[in-house]
Amino acid sequence: MPDGKLWAVSDLHVAFAENRKIVEALHPESEDDWLIVAGDIGEMAADVGWALDLLSSRYAKVIWTPGNHELWTPREDPVQLRGDERYQHLVGLARAAGVLTPEDPYPVWTGAGGPVVVAPLFLLYDYSFRTETAPTKAEALRQAYDTGVVCSDEFLLHPDPYPSRDAWCRARVAATERRLDACGTDLPMVLVNHYPLVRHPTRILHYPEFAQWCGTDLTADWHVRYPVRVAVYGHLHIPRTTWYDEVRFEEVSVGYPREWKRPGHPRTVPRQILPGPATGGPGPARRP
Numbered sequence: 001m002p003d004g005k006l007w008a009v010s011d012l013h014v015a016f017a018e019n020r021k022i023v024e025a026l027h028p029e030s031e032d033d034w035l036i037v038a039g040d041i042g043e044m045a046a047d048v049g050w051a052l053d054l055l056s057s058r059y060a061k062v063i064w065t066p067g068n069h070e071l072w073t074p075r076e077d078p079v080q081l082r083g084d085e086r087y088q089h090l091v092g093l094a095r096a097a098g099v100l101t102p103e104d105p106y107p108v109w110t111g112a113g114g115p116v117v118v119a120p121l122f123l124l125y126d127y128s129f130r131t132e133t134a135p136t137k138a139e140a141l142r143q144a145y146d147t148g149v150v151c152s153d154e155f156l157l158h159p160d161p162y163p164s165r166d167a168w169c170r171a172r173v174a175a176t177e178r179r180l181d182a183c184g185t186d187l188p189m190v191l192v193n194h195y196p197l198v199r200h201p202t203r204i205l206h207y208p209e210f211a212q213w214c215g216t217d218l219t220a221d222w223h224v225r226y227p228v229r230v231a232v233y234g235h236l237h238i239p240r241t242t243w244y245d246e247v248r249f250e251e252v253s254v255g256y257p258r259e260w261k262r263p264g265h266p267r268t269v270p271r272q273i274l275p276g277p278a279t280g281g282p283g284p285a286r287r288p
Contacts, residue, residue, distance in 0.1 A: 004032025004060060004111045006118070009270035010067065010194065010234025011040040011253035014047050018257040022269060023051055028059050032111055035059040035270060036118070037099075038234045038252055039067025039194030043156075045079040048090055052097040061107065062099045065120040066090060067194040067235060068213070072156035083160030083168070087122070102176075108187065113274030116229050117185055121176050121193040123219065124169035129199050129211040137166065137212075144209040151213040173218045180226055188229040190273060196233045197222050198244055201251065205236065223247040230273055239266050248277065 007028075014020045028035070041051045041064075048070055056062045070090055073082050081089050091101045100107060102122040109116050127137040134140035144150050153165065162168040191197065195215035202211035214235060223231050223244060230248045237255035241248060252271045254260055260267060 004028070004030040004034065005272055006034050006036070006109050006111065006113065006190070006274040007059075007270040008036035008038060008192070008232045008250060008252040008273050009254060010038035010232075011237060011255050012037070012042065012051060013040060013069070013254065013256060014042045014051055015044070016257050019254060022254060023054065026055060026058070026270065032060050034061045034063065034109060034111070034118075036120070036190075036192050036232055036252075036273065037062060037064045038120075038192050038232055039065055040069045040234060040253070041067075043069050043072045043074050044077050045070075045086075045090065045093065046077075049093040049097065052094050052099045056097045056099050062097075063101075063107065063118055063120050063192065064094050064099050065102050065122050065192055065194060068124075068151075068153050068157055072152070073158055074156060082158035083162065085160065086158075106183070109190070109274065111274070113229075113276060115187055116274065117183065117187050117189045119180065119183075119189055119191050121191060123172050123176060123193055123195065123216065124165060125195055125213055126166035126169040126216040126218065127212040128217040129202055129214050131208050131211070134212075140209070140212045144212070147207070147209050149207040149209045151210065153213060169216055170218070173216060180222075186227070188227045190230045190232060191222065191226070191228055192232045193219075194233065195235050196249065196251070197231050198249075200244060201233075201236060201238070201242060201249065204238065223249075230276065232273060239268070239271065 041048045094101045102120045106117050106119045130140040159165045159168040197219040202214045234253040237253050239251050
């Protein structure tokens, strides 16, 4: 059995020089280590390729799934592809670097804490993580605009050829669900998504209106429906370990320099996923 560990990181945001140095400093502990990169490397396609090339040259295996920032189409990026065409271009960059993507067969980690299937997911969001006073997507967006808390996705993340980002999300969820159902394995799983699979982690956001860009209720039972050992996510820039229904959830983001430089901010980069606690979180099981 390999002696390596399974690690994860997200929200590298390498457009910031301080964050680029963090990526340049990432090295495995063992030649058998794997690294999960759970999205938001950066906005420019060249930056995504640079980071994946570098990390793939160091870790035995790198597994990537996109965040929202990779899917932006900034005017400054020579790659002006939009929506699914941009995603497929990024998948090509990852594959060229030897990195596994949500479009590839799910690998099996056989090191410490294994064997487990590591499944990178690309699911997006559908505005269902709304506040209690917003019964519809339109009302949720109105609240966000009224409070000045609007995700830049509204201007930079294009859903082409889908009519909306939520329609793209529903298509991705349906396709991924079929794939997970057809896995045909009794092995436990590590599910990797840029967004949390359950709504509960968004409850501590300083601006609750932002939660609508943070996931979908369509995945609320996936951590118990499938044999999930760990659910890995980022996006919230609140790195921590939580437990739902005795399943461990790991938020693995680096975040922006203004965030990770704050006193008391956890600076464990990357975060160890396996080996880890075998089962059961602190206290009783909780429904999200």
